[in-house]
Amino acid sequence: VLVSVFIGLRPQYWGFVDMNNYIDWYPVMWGYEFSFDWNAENFLFDNLYSFMSCSGIHWHYFFLVIAFIYFGCMWYSCWKLFPYDTQVAFLTCLAAFSTFSYGTNGVKAGAAASLFLTALSYRRNLLMTTLFLFLSLGFHHSMMLPIGAFILAYFYRNTKVYFLVWGLCLLMAAAHITYFQTLLAGFSDERGTDYLLSVGNDWGGKTGFRIDFIIYSAMPILVGYWAIFRRGVRSMFYEFVLSVYLITNAIWLLCMYASFTNRIAYLSWSMYPIVLIYPFLNENFGKDRYKQFAKVMLFHLLFTLFMEIVYY
Template sequence: MSLIPLEYYTEVFINAVLIISIIVLVHTSGNTGYEVRSRRFNLAAVFFVFILLLLYMGLRPISGYYFGDMLTYARNFETLTSGGFVREKDLGFSLLFKFSSMIMSVEWFFLLCAFLYILPLYIAVRRWHHDYAFLAFLALIGSFSFWGYGTNGIRAGLASSFFICALSYRKNIPVMIGWLILSLSFHKSMILPILAFALTFIYNKPKTYLLGWFVAIVLSASMGSFWENLFMGLGLSDDRFSNYLSNTENLHQFSRTGFRWDFLLYSSVAVVVGYLYIAKFKFKDKFYHQLYNTYVICNAFWIMVIRVAFSNRFAYLSWFMMALVIVYPLLKHKMFRLQYSKIGYVLFIYIGFTYVMYYLLVAR
């Protein structure tokens, strides 16, 4: 039995992250970021929040009503435990699923999944930002899609975390490729961000990709369902890809379908802010250009299929990178006077938007 009623479980997480962002805002407003106490605060906070989040997410009660696919995973796990057969199309996740069923209970399996979801993010931000990793870590866990893909779309969540960890090994190509293969083995949809990232090694001009993003909006808005039918006909992925494009069941999960201008506006924040870092503030970090271009490519693809019932699943292929696009330059490059304080405001606004979106779209 959970100490926190299931109906409030997600809400407690959302409110806790908002409270942490307020604490960070107070901290950054009163410090420059160069003090020893600032480093100590960040080092202690990132470890403390990592442990608390792992336990809170990993030890959540099993529920299909509140955590979507979690119950399906649990039933399949019990089937394997009792000697039955479960077909999983993603090899990496299938191996994890089968091996776990032989040595642990289903409760330990979900704790393991939470660990594998959160740890790669922790590793990535520590590699990029060292003593100030907590600020990037908070942005990642405060993202609109973070909780849902840790408790519901678990395979896709794990795959995206492996992808982010892969990016942190940008200068160690063999290790990076290993993480990318692992990511793809957990969810085939990761082929899109992987190919997009690979493309940036060949061509890495943000202005060109930004232009392509605007073209995608025009084409999607003007040509209706043509692009969904085209991609479905090409069979770019397995059966799940076609199902996402054509499925009309469970539309009650969304306030409406069609061209989602509200979600497009949300996506555009990272597009605009990232380009301002590059063009206006001259942030000439080659890796950041690759990260930004990867986000723009993946988001442009989602725009092309924006009308489908489950387009949020395609949106996630860019949204999971949004926090990095917004926060990474602020922790790498001096752009503003009193920048440490401004980082606190950016985090508060970013997480505050997640808070508002939750109560507008999910909790109502």
């Protein structure tokens, strides 16, 4: 949280376009009377932003609130899911490839994703789960995809089928089949359509068949296959959250050739650390389970460091 706040104090020096956009527009509404806009694209985030701006609250505190939601919900989810290993679980979340980016340059989606994790952590309380799913959607409308995956996995609990679907989507991505990318654009809003139909590199990132992203995305899937079909893990929650991850990541595979593909991938990566480490910390894998967890955690961190320091 302190790192995020420090960055928020001088974001213009860090080149975070998303944060700078919020700062540039923030003073525009100072002195205006706040009125809740039910037609806002992201009805909770946008109204929170407007309320704090209209109230004359400095944008430092706006980013502090968002950082609290982002990291606070992330920690709370780890505490709920891993009550005996909260610290190492939270450390795994902090070491994830996308954590820094969505704590600084994608704050809206990051906060929404952390609220979604909290919804997952309340798996036995349908009322609280529904509340946090609603809050997540209110912070960013892109959460419709993981929420849709949540609902599908809740009513159809056949993890083997979701493994097969993910593999099929991977084959279609390798064959450069973009039919579903165009199809999904027809159901998206204007911004989502721009992301899905724009295939150039004007945005400054990498495009095409992202073998790096595939390797990264496959790690919790390989762990899940090993845990369920080799070690015989039978956990309703683990199979459920793995199914949600498989569905959401499979949609990204179908849209891989679009620009801003990382933003689509993040919809599954936001739950990545939880899916990756759950069987090691919450299942009986014997006395060496923490050694196995340490190895997975190390590779997880090394990938992040490689991507941030070497690859980019």
